[in-house]
Amino acid sequence: xxxxxxxxxxxxxxxxxxxxxxxxxxxxxxxxxxxxxxxxxxxxxxxxxxxxxxxxxxxxxxxxxxxxxxxxxxxxxxxxxxxxxxxxxxxxxxxxxxxxxxxxxxxxxxxxxxxxxxxxxxxxxxxxxxxxxxxxxxxxxxxxxxxxxxxxxxxxxxxxxxxxxxxxxxxxxxxxxxxxxxxxxxxxxxxxxxxxxxxxxxxxxxxxxxxxxxxxxxxxxxxxxx
Amino acid sequence: xxxxxxxxxxxxxxxxxxxxxxxxxxxxxxxxxxxxxxxxxxxxxxxxxxxxxxxxxxxxxxxxxxxxxxxxxxxxxxxxxxxxxxxxxxxxxxxxxxxxxxxxxxxxxxxxxxxxxxxxxxxxxxxxxxxxxxxxxxxxxxxxxxxxxxxxxxxxxxxxxxxxxxxxxxxxxxxxxxxxxxxxxxxxxxxxxxxxxxxxxxxxxxxxxxxxxxxxxxxxxxxxxxxxxxxxxxxxxxxxxxxxxxxxxxxxxxxxxxxxxxxxxxxxxxxxxxxxxxxxxxxxxxxxxxxxxxxxxxxxxxxxxxxxxxxxxxxxxxxxxxxx
Numbered sequence: 001x002x003x004x005x006x007x008x009x010x011x012x013x014x015x016x017x018x019x020x021x022x023x024x025x026x027x028x029x030x031x032x033x034x035x036x037x038x039x040x041x042x043x044x045x046x047x048x049x050x051x052x053x054x055x056x057x058x059x060x061x062x063x064x065x066x067x068x069x070x071x072x073x074x075x076x077x078x079x080x081x082x083x084x085x086x087x088x089x090x091x092x093x094x095x096x097x098x099x100x101x102x103x104x105x106x107x108x109x110x111x112x113x114x115x116x117x118x119x120x121x122x123x124x125x126x127x128x129x130x131x132x133x134x135x136x137x138x139x140x141x142x143x144x145x146x147x148x149x150x151x152x153x154x155x156x157x158x159x160x161x162x163x164x165x166x167x168x169x170x171x172x173x174x175x176x177x178x179x180x181x182x183x184x185x186x187x188x189x190x191x192x193x194x195x196x197x198x199x200x201x202x203x204x205x206x207x208x209x210x211x212x213x214x215x216x217x218x219x220x221x222x223x224x225x226x
Numbered sequence: 227x228x229x230x231x232x233x234x235x236x237x238x239x240x241x242x243x244x245x246x247x248x249x250x251x252x253x254x255x256x257x258x259x260x261x262x263x264x265x266x267x268x269x270x271x272x273x274x275x276x277x278x279x280x281x282x283x284x285x286x287x288x289x290x291x292x293x294x295x296x297x298x299x300x301x302x303x304x305x306x307x308x309x310x311x312x313x314x315x316x317x318x319x320x321x322x323x324x325x326x327x328x329x330x331x332x333x334x335x336x337x338x339x340x341x342x343x344x345x346x347x348x349x350x351x352x353x354x355x356x357x358x359x360x361x362x363x364x365x366x367x368x369x370x371x372x373x374x375x376x377x378x379x380x381x382x383x384x385x386x387x388x389x390x391x392x393x394x395x396x397x398x399x400x401x402x403x404x405x406x407x408x409x410x411x412x413x414x415x416x417x418x419x420x421x422x423x424x425x426x427x428x429x430x431x432x433x434x435x436x437x438x439x440x441x442x443x444x445x446x447x448x449x450x451x452x453x454x455x456x457x458x459x460x461x462x463x464x465x466x467x468x469x470x471x472x473x474x475x476x477x478x479x480x481x482x483x484x485x486x487x488x489x490x491x492x493x494x495x496x497x498x499x500x501x502x503x504x505x506x507x508x509x510x511x512x513x514x515x516x517x518x519x520x521x522x523x524x525x526x527x528x529x530x531x532x533x534x535x536x537x538x539x540x541x542x543x544x545x546x547x548x549x550x
Contacts, residue, residue, distance in 0.1 A: 169323070169326070169364055169366075169367060171329070171363045171364065172362065172363050172364070172365065173359055173362045173363035174363070176362065178359070178362075182337070
């Protein structure tokens with residue numbers, strides 16, 4: 001069955017949202033989503049890296065030997081991460097400072113490696129580019145929404161603009177780690193509700209506990225042989 | 227025939243029936259908390275009763291609303307939300323803005339209890355998590371201790387004549403100031419969280435609960451003994467350490483929560499010792515002056531593991547247990 005180009009693009013936004021449904025790339029999302037501007041900055045960086053690396057990996061899929069594919073993917077991804085980081089350092093140094101180590105860590109971000117392994121290595125260049133853009137938009141939206149909620153509750157601002165700060169004491173714990181997990185859990189519950197329990201259904205078949213389940217195509221068929 | 231032998235029913239174990247149910251146990255806990263509430267009202271004024279009322283109403287409302295929204299049966303009749311409300315109020319400073327107290331009730335009842343499935347399913351004590359969340363989230367209002375003229379002269383002096391907010395005995399101790407006498411600490415004419423001040427009132431409540439067999443003395447005794455022994459080892463005054471902060475409230479009313487403490491007596495003793503060790507470690511070495519709530523939360527998380535290693539042996543089963 002061939003998926004339409006539009007469905008590949010929109011797949012990553014809600015139905016297979018990388019953070020909330022595939023539960024990939026959780027660590028940087030929780031860490032940077034303390035301010036809305038960081039969420040957008042991180043999201044766009046991931047979008048660019050993901051799209052570019054998907055295109056290159058898809059184009060090179062016949063050249064890369066299967067046994068050393070992961071190191072090859074990492075080299076491609078690391079190249080684009082370096083480009084993005086130099087770009088951020090040159091034009092938005094404040095954002096680069098705020099995101100800190102999480103920009104270089106995009107190299108080992110499971111979303112990018114996961115899409116390279118699960119999608120780009122099996123599909124055409126155009127499809128892979130669309131997948132990268134869709135997943136990137138999904139990631140950006142999630143990180144931004146999480147960051148907006150946490151910034152509003154934890155600091156009383158949104159994008160640095162005062163909303164409730166000064167009138168209501170900010171609930172500081174929301175910009176700390178526990179608040180991140182709390183918002184993360186609530187958003188997963190919301191998306192689960194919107195997609196009518198797709199996440200839960202996936203957990204209950206025999207792919208439960210399989211580390212590859214999040215981006216394995218066999219999940220839909222009820223699991224692989226192992 | 228059947229009518230004549232109503233009391234000769236043949237059924238599977240258990241055969242011994244106790245009249246105690248969740249509601250009667252929780253009612254006993256509320257009764258045991260009354261002396262402490264009375265002392266708090268004497269020390270802090272009627273604000274103490276008002277804060278308790280706000281927390282109880284908020285907890286019962288959230289319990290009712292959460293069960294309603296999750297389409298589960300209504301459980302406000304089991305009194306557990308009332309107990310959570312009273313204990314949470316006891317863990318807050320008396321002049322905390324009331325909406326913050328309501329946020330704490332929301333965290334305790336909805337997030338910690340109902341999202342995990344309600345009473346019996348929560349892995350941590352709701353009141354403890356409510357308190358810790360508020361403590362970290364609203365650090366300034368949560369440590370804004372009032373001074374009233376019924377308090378120990380030492381605390382009034384330490385805070386200065388014009389002070390409206392003062393330091394707790396533990397904070398004065400950390401700063402090396404003049405401490406209230408041990409008698410004042412024992413009676414509770416000091417500042418701190420609303421319900422934790424009076425050692426004697428909390429002890430009366432604890433003894434009532436032990437006599438009524440609501441709690442087993444294993445956790446409070448091992449908790450308090452560990453604090454006392456470690457105080458001696460570390461060179462502190464054990465009476466001061468036992469009477470200061472939330473040790474009494476925590477040991478008697480929060481560490482003994484059925485759901486989040488071990489089942490067996492050896493397990494309970496391990497749990498109590500762990501609480502005492504963490505409390506003293508946090509008090510002596512961490513940046514917070516008080517560590518009872520963090521200690522109990524840590525031990526709550528360890529409870530399933532303690533239960534596993536202290537499980538009682540089954541008779542007539544080969545070593546390693548029966549094949550499931």
